[in-house]
Amino acid sequence: MEKRKVDVAVIGAGTAGMSAYRAARKHTDNIVLIEGGAYGTTCASVGCMPSKLLIAAADSAHQLRKAPMFGVHPGDVRIDGKEVMARVRKERDRFVSFVVEAVEGFPEADRLRGQARFLSPHRIVVGEKVEVEAARVVIATGSRPNIPGFFKDAKDRLVVNDDIFEWDDLPGSVAVFGPGIIGLELGQALSRLGVRVRMFGVSGSLGPLQEDAIRSYALKTFNEEFPLDTSAKVRLVERTDDGVRIRFSDADRGELTETFDYLLAATGRRPNVDSLDIQNADIAQDDHGSPLFDHYTLQCGDSHIFIAGDANNEVPLLHEAADEGRIAGDNAARYPDVRAGLRRVPLGIVFTDPQIATVGMTLKEANERCKEGYAVGEVSFEGQGRSRVIGANKGILHVYGERGSGLFLGAEMFGPAAEHIGHLLAWSLQKRMTVSEMLTMPFYHPVIEEGVRTALRDLNRKLDIGPQPIERCLDCGPGG
Numbered sequence: 001m002e003k004r005k006v007d008v009a010v011i012g013a014g015t016a017g018m019s020a021y022r023a024a025r026k027h028t029d030n031i032v033l034i035e036g037g038a039y040g041t042t043c044a045s046v047g048c049m050p051s052k053l054l055i056a057a058a059d060s061a062h063q064l065r066k067a068p069m070f071g072v073h074p075g076d077v078r079i080d081g082k083e084v085m086a087r088v089r090k091e092r093d094r095f096v097s098f099v100v101e102a103v104e105g106f107p108e109a110d111r112l113r114g115q116a117r118f119l120s121p122h123r124i125v126v127g128e129k130v131e132v133e134a135a136r137v138v139i140a141t142g143s144r145p146n147i148p149g150f151f152k153d154a155k156d157r158l159v160v161n162d163d164i165f166e167w168d169d170l171p172g173s174v175a176v177f178g179p180g181i182i183g184l185e186l187g188q189a190l191s192r193l194g195v196r197v198r199m200f201g202v203s204g205s206l207g208p209l210q211e212d213a214i215r216s217y218a219l220k221t222f223n224e225e226f227p228l229d230t231s232a233k234v235r236l237v238e239r240t241d242d243g244v245r246i247r248f249s250d251a252d253r254g255e256l257t258e259t260f261d262y263l264l265a266a267t268g269r270r271p272n273v274d275s276l277d278i279q280n281a282d283i284a285q286d287d288h289g290s291p292l293f294d295h296y297t298l299q300c301g302d303s304h305i306f307i308a309g310d311a312n313n314e315v316p317l318l319h320e321a322a323d324e325g326r327i328a329g330d331n332a333a334r335y336p337d338v339r340a341g342l343r344r345v346p347l348g349i350v351f352t353d354p355q356i357a358t359v360g361m362t363l364k365e366a367n368e369r370c371k372e373g374y375a376v377g378e379v380s381f382e383g384q385g386r387s388r389v390i391g392a393n394k395g396i397l398h399v400y401g402e403r404g405s406g407l408f409l410g411a412e413m414f415g416p417a418a419e420h421i422g423h424l425l426a427w428s429l430q431k432r433m434t435v436s437e438m439l440t441m442p443f444y445h446p447v448i449e450e451g452v453r454t455a456l457r458d459l460n461r462k463l464d465i466g467p468q469p470i471e472r473c474l475d476c477g478p479g480g
């Protein structure tokens with residue numbers, strides 16, 4: 001077996017791993033980046049980018065169908081599944097090619113191909129061909145779909161997100177299991193592209209939504225487009241000659257059987273740490289076998305091992321993977337002079353329509369931290385001026401603030417332009433602004449952000465800081 005001795009070994013050449021490699025290489029050129037699969041990252045090849053490409057096609061179809069409300073009649077909307085999927089794959093491949101170009105731009109001697117596993121805390125075997133002795137290690141092995149056992153009965157008709165983006169054409173029907181972030185984004189997009197979709201969930205959860213009022217509103221809205229039961233009772237899943245037969249109980253219609261072309265498993269993701277022989281790394285793990293680590297340094301205990309991105313199962317998002325990789329790579333190179341890195345405030349966006357945004361603390365966390373010394377401001381987008389103008393007047397925004405200090409704490413939203421409003425709120429939170437300070441910022445007219453101002457005014461009043469908001473105030477314009 002070939003032997004290598006390096007200062008830093010990074011396992012996984014995804015977003016976190018590439019970011020860790022770049023950060024560590026500022027300190028040392030004796031480093032390896034190990035990749036067991038294809039270059040290209042989850043985000044570009046089967047995650048963020050192809051899912052948004054599919055959603056873009058669905059949005060386009062939806063806008064055409066919506067046009068008659070403005071007196072505009074585009075005629076019958078015809079969706080060519082082959083063309084839809086061809087664009088998704090073509091643009092996806094373009095994004096992937098940029099990533100591959102970047103990773104192949106790293107010196108060849110720094111790159112190793114093959115599955116890595118620990119032989120001991122400092123020894124890693126790669127593809128059973130090379131043994132690397134590493135002074136420090138970054139684990140950045142990502143995650144993979146979690147597939148409950150009984151889905152196996154769907155046999156070759158069981159698909160995950162990776163498979164969808166390889167389709168040449170759109171199927172006739174898909175049963176989506178898991179109304180989480182992936183299920184909602186892909187399920188709604190497929191439905192808007194003319195695919196018959198039914199969505200099954202468990203235990204009432206819906207995406208990242210925590211507030212009952214917002215969750216029920218969102219559930220009702222999604223159910224106007226496709227059937228979605230967040231507490232489904234599924235009795236049977238079986239492969240038949242023409243697809244996957246599913247028997248389930250429907251609250252209104254009792255036991256039903258429906259057959260679909262595919263079963264999409266969107267039931268969460270699992271960190272790729274179980275194939276690393278992590279027990280040989282001598283680091284503490286939680287009950288699920290995930291290594292324990294520090295949120296600010298990404299260090300596992302006080303060891304020479306760091307863990308970043310989806311592999312650590314904390315906040316499986318792209319911008320977090322990039323940040324964590326940078327911090328972990330820098331610290332691996334500096335070890336034992338480990339430093340706390342900048343962690344940004346929590347921000348999550350779901351690209352459904354209406355979109356979902358979550359910022360900062362959840363309502364439960366605000367309650368725990370403030371011992372009930374907090375308030376919730378609200379706006380409904382149903383009557384909001386700009387939202388009505390463009391026919392996107394659905395949704396609710398809740399904003400949270402702390403009594404006394406008047407600090408803004410967080411927000412949950414299901415509504416129009418949540419991807420942009422989420423950013424404004426997250427930036428205000430990271431700047432530690434009070435609700436009063438946020439209200440001193442400019443609000444143009446007529447814009448959806450005026451709805452944010454309405455919610456912030458409502459919050460400031462409930463915090464006993466601001467005045468009673470004026471009903472139908474003129475600076476909000478009609479319907480502000």
Ligand SMILES: Cc1cc2nc3c(=O)[nH]c(=O)nc-3n(C[C@H](O)[C@H](O)[C@H](O)COP(=O)(O)OP(=O)(O)OC[C@H]3O[C@@H](n4cnc5c(N)ncnc54)[C@H](O)[C@@H]3O)c2cc1C
Pocket residue numbers: 011012013014015016017034035036037038041042043046047048049051114115116117140141142143161182272275276308309310311315316317318319321
């Ligand atoms: C459908 C979908 C949509 C998404 N949309 C968004 C979005 O809109 N916005 C957002 O912020 N996030 C989104 N995400 C999440 C985002 O894609 C991930 O958080 C991010 O890509 C994680 O990056 P990573 O570097 O941790 O993992 P990856 O990019 O998966 O990299 C891990 C790498 O490690 C390699 N590897 C694994 N085990 C080994 C081993 N033993 N040896 C060697 N190599 C190994 C893998 O082959 C892989 O290349 C989405 C995810 C999915 C699935």
Ligand SMILES: NC(=O)c1ccc[n+]([C@@H]2O[C@H](COP(=O)([O-])OP(=O)(O)OC[C@H]3O[C@@H](n4cnc5c(N)ncnc54)[C@H](O)[C@@H]3O)[C@@H](O)[C@H]2O)c1
Pocket residue numbers: 148177178179180181182183185200201202203205206207208266267268269315316317348349350351
């Ligand atoms: N827009 C984005 O930022 C974006 C988009 C997609 C994915 N992601 C990331 O990927 C991660 C994984 O996404 P995900 O949607 O797979 O996970 P998730 O945790 O968001 O959702 C999983 C869903 O599956 C449900 N579920 C679990 N077991 C089930 C079963 N047996 N039957 C039916 N439903 C079941 C859960 O109740 C939950 O609603 C997300 O947490 C997110 O961080 C982000």
